[in-house]
Amino acid sequence: KQEVTQIPAALSVPEGENLVLNCSFTDSAIYNLQWFRQDPGKGLTSLLLIQSSQREQTSGRLNASLDKSSGRSTLYIAASQPGDSATYLCAVRNQAGTALIFGKGTTLSVSS
Amino acid sequence: GAVVSQHPSRVICKSGTSVKIECRSLDFQATTMFWYRQFPKQSLMLMATSNEGSKATYEQGVEKDKFLINHASLTLSTLTVTSAHPEDSSFYICSAGGHSLITGELFFGEGSRLTVL
Numbered sequence: 001k002q003e004v005t006q007i008p009a010a011l012s013v014p015e016g017e018n019l020v021l022n023c024s025f026t027d028s029a030i031y032n033l034q035w036f037r038q039d040p041g042k043g044l045t046s047l048l049l050i051q052s053s054q055r056e057q058t059s060g061r062l063n064a065s066l067d068k069s070s071g072r073s074t075l076y077i078a079a080s081q082p083g084d085s086a087t088y089l090c091a092v093r094n095q096a097g098t099a100l101i102f103g104k105g106t107t108l109s110v111s112s
Numbered sequence: 113g114a115v116v117s118q119h120p121s122r123v124i125c126k127s128g129t130s131v132k133i134e135c136r137s138l139d140f141q142a143t144t145m146f147w148y149r150q151f152p153k154q155s156l157m158l159m160a161t162s163n164e165g166s167k168a169t170y171e172q173g174v175e176k177d178k179f180l181i182n183h184a185s186l187t188l189s190t191l192t193v194t195s196a197h198p199e200d201s202s203f204y205i206c207s208a209g210g211h212s213l214i215t216g217e218l219f220f221g222e223g224s225r226l227t228v229l
Binding site for chain 2: 031041044051089091096100101
């Protein structure tokens with residue numbers, strides 16, 4: 001059974017710092033991996049989608065990498081801003097047609 | 113990206129009543145929809161998978177008679193919480209995917225916060 005783990009559970013950084021959020025999954029035979037952002041009391045905002053054949057994806061200040069063989073993904077946030085404060089969720093999809101399996105998230109706080 | 117709309121966003125009901133939540137794919141045909149539940153400060157837990165025209169597949173520990181899921185069309189799935197009790201209070205989120213979405217990305221509704229008094 002696929003399990004997704006995110007480390008750290010919480011992170012506080014000053015504005016401007018670069019940071020890395022980690023995600024690991026137990027079954028490396030994944031279909032794709034998505035990173036999401038969730039603000040308190042809100043739904044999910046999709047940040048990046050990485051297909052199993054890809055190594056990384058970039059969007060603005062965000063870069064997500066995937067090492068399928070080792071069961072790891074990282075989300076790199078450059079030049080963090082207070083508006084980046086949110087919970088970041090990593091989720092993997094084992095096969096086409098199946099659901100995303102979520103980690104517990106990393107709650108990020110960026111202070112000005 | 114594709115749009116998934118969920119309604120209502122908030123609902124408060126008395127214990128013992130039933131509540132229906134709708135999930136619509138607005139610009140694509142959702143062959144598969146997923147329903148998740150999220151308790152405070154917890155992650156999203158998959159409740160069930162529904163394919164259009166078929167019975168939903170429920171995850172272990174989810175009562176199918178309590179959480180009725182209908183996916184009668186390619187753009188609409190509904191979750192009905194029957195005889196709701198305070199312990200059913202949670203954030204319910206739907207997700208949809210379709211054959212037309214070649215990237216295999218899943219799109220999420222805005223979520224529905226259920227409070228049972």
